[in-house]
Amino acid sequence: MSSLSIFLRQVRSRSREHLQAMQLLAQARLAGQMVSVLRQELDSMVRVIYLLTRNLERRELLIEASVKGEKWLQENSRATVTDREMVDLSQSLQGWTQSVYKFGCAFIHLSGLHDYNDRDPLVQLPRQERHDILAHCRHYHGGSLTDDASFEDLVPFFPRVLEKIANNLESYLVALENGEVCSAAEV
Template sequence: MTVIEKFCRILRDRSEENKSSFSVLYKNKLYGNCFSVLRQELDSMVRVIYLINIPDISQRELLVNKTLNGEKWTFINHNNKVQTITDRDMVNLASQLRGWTQNVYKFGCAFIHLSNFHSYLTEDPFSSLTDSEKEDIVNQLNNYHFAGLTKDSKMNDIIPYLPNVMDKITANFEYDICKLENNEDNNF
């Protein structure tokens, strides 16, 4: 088994577990944790998007090996220094290619890290977003999930669409995994 095949198997195993976890959490109305699982799924996806944007297959394999060895991803920058590839770097690239990733990632981070979003049962976290962030999320949900939301919508209006969002992320993610397995470049 190649390192790419092993990495893709890990990605799919994590994705299957995320889908199962999401389903249980959603059924039990544990929506804050649903956002966390969405963010985990997106975390894996942005890594794959980053990899398929590296045309040099040996460079991809080097980063994949770092993951398999429990190491951080790094590269040699323009000053010939080793620099860490951050989650922000990967999210920024994914957002340039697919504008919605940053919004889901950021909203999900608020549920992973302790924040005011954890009081979502008494205070609507959607109302604490900027108008621009609300519009981005609403536009995404309206365009891809036919939600009919406005920037005045509340989190409770968004919750019914979470399974659709999870399905969309996992479908896009599987498509990207296949591209990685087939040593394809990222052509959106």
């Protein structure tokens, strides 16, 4: 089995698990874990977008490293490809990736946002970040969220956000599977 086949299987399996986990977490009203799942799915998506913008030879090396559990290294360097680099690339293409990624990171790493049962995490965010998250939900997920919406108002959107990310991820995986190489503008 090729490294690409293994990689595609891994990503798709992870995505299916995220969708199942989101349903269970939503039923249990575990909002912090829901955000963590969103962040993990977004991690898969930004990696696949990064791969799609690499030439086929470079892509093959990165996929093989991933399958072997090795870090992705910069071309002709021992420095690693950073999450920041991949998120910045995705942000330039998607326009919303950075705010969701950063918000999700705050739930993966212990932060003040984990006190969401007693203090609204949205209030703790810088105004622009809060605005970006709420605007994204309104635009892409049909939300009627106002600019003063609370974290509790946002939680019901998490399953829809995950579904949107998962659907985008799947279309990128198909492109990867078909050997497409995309310029940043095409992704």
